[in-house]
Amino acid sequence: MIWRIRSKTRSIITTMASLRPSSVKLSPFSAITNSFTGFHRNWLSLRAEKLGRVDNAWLRLSPSLKEKSVLRLDAWIISAGHAQELKSFKVQNMSISDGRVDFFDKMKQRFLSFKKHKYMGEVEHFKTLAEVQSPKFMVIACVDSRVCPSNILGFQPGEAFMVRNVANLVPPLENGPTETNAAVEFAVKTLQVQNIFVIGHSCCAGIQTLMTMQDDENPSFIEKWVGNAKVAKLRTKEDANHLSFDQQCKHCEKESINCSLLNLLTYPWIEERVRKGTLSLLGGYYDFLSCTFEIWTLDFKESNAVSHGSKLSVKDRVFWC
Structure with a gap:
């Protein structure tokens, strides 16, 4: 499991380094599809260098820490892989709750209408009611x-x-x-x-x-x-x-x-x-x-x-x- 993930990491680094900025797309997890146009040319090399340092540091970890790190990395991959689905769920859930939102908006308009046409038109009466009924x-x-x-x-x-x-x-x-x-x-x-x-x-x-x-x-x-x-x-x-x-x-x-x-x-x-x-x-x-x-x-x-x-x-x- 550990070496398979390390191998995947090196493969990602190599692939990213070989790509040109104009052809690389942002991660689908960000839900953005614009190209890397406008980023510094050395952006990918900096990312690769940092990933390389992470890879070297990995070798020095104790087996128990490696196992915990792998579990965290697996969890990150799984959660990241569902990020787009989560966003889609949120959008869908918002559409489902639109009826409730619309109803509360109607209540708001009714209250504002009551305040404008009823309360403000009979302010003294409502002030009296505030004191005694x-x-x-x-x-x-x-x-x-x-x-x-x-x-x-x-x-x-x-x-x-x-x-x-x-x-x-x-x-x-x-x-x-x-x-x-x-x-x-x-x-x-x-x-x-x-x-x-x-x-x-x-x-x-x-x-x-x-x-x-x-x-x-x-x-x-x-x-x-x-x-x-x-x-x-x-x-x-x-x-x-x-x-x-x-x-x-x-x-x-x-x-x-x-x-x-x-x-x-x-x-x-x-x-x-x-x-x-x-x-x-x-x-x-x-x-x-x-x-x-x-x-x-x-x-x-x-x-x-x-x-x-x-x-x-x-x-x-x-x-x-």
């Missing part, structure tokens, strides 16, 4: 990327305190702390919102999971979470079992909103405010297949908490189309 609405919506409440209903900065989760659910008090009831507590006790608005939507994957899942000793995170709306599933089976699966899901999507409204009443500090009339609980349903919106308000006097087994009574139902 006083939203009138607490919105509980689904994480589905197709149903952004701010986009659909036009909520502006400072108007709605918002939390989004799978299937827009509110667990009852007895189920313990979650990020959802923590957000609700902050909205009601600290921000003192006047309305809690639970918004559901059509084709909800969370509700579809609820409607199809079976009792399992090891439920997934999603199954365990949507289990908070199990009452809605049972009521749907009672009231709409004769309908198709898609129609049952749509029925359950609305029923789960009502269950969340009833679950909100299991929190004493919410029930007290609703009873006094300082807080309203509203349900909303967005059908993005027909682009319609339905909204209703919980009728507290006619409703009882879900723990009592009663269904929700609503009032002021409105349909936007």
Whole structure:
């Protein structure tokens, strides 16, 4: 191995020395194909002389050092041999990531447009928001990327305190702390919102999971979470079992909103405010297949908490189309 590499080295030196500058090309590893025009005439002889000195020094190395050096030289030859491939990979990889780069560029343009047309046009308003927020609405919506409440209903900065989760659910008090009831507590006790608005939507994957899942000793995170709306599933089976699966899901999507409204009443500090009339609980349903919106308000006097087994009574139902 050692003498074969030394022989190759001498061959390279001899070949380089015999070549004329006008005919020699740079190494393909540099990805440059221009000739050596412009280099000093003694460039090759200097390179050969240095390689010769390296060759003499090689003879004086101990066997162990020679072996290590050979391994390093082999590694260099291999890595150098793949240099062009690596460059090609980088170029190809850049083209693959162009979609991501383009999307971030779009986000940048959207932000700059927001700053120019919205922020700069309402500087005083945003300065006030920087000091304090006083939203009138607490919105509980689904994480589905197709149903952004701010986009659909036009909520502006400072108007709605918002939390989004799978299937827009509110667990009852007895189920313990979650990020959802923590957000609700902050909205009601600290921000003192006047309305809690639970918004559901059509084709909800969370509700579809609820409607199809079976009792399992090891439920997934999603199954365990949507289990908070199990009452809605049972009521749907009672009231709409004769309908198709898609129609049952749509029925359950609305029923789960009502269950969340009833679950909100299991929190004493919410029930007290609703009873006094300082807080309203509203349900909303967005059908993005027909682009319609339905909204209703919980009728507290006619409703009882879900723990009592009663269904929700609503009032002021409105349909936007």
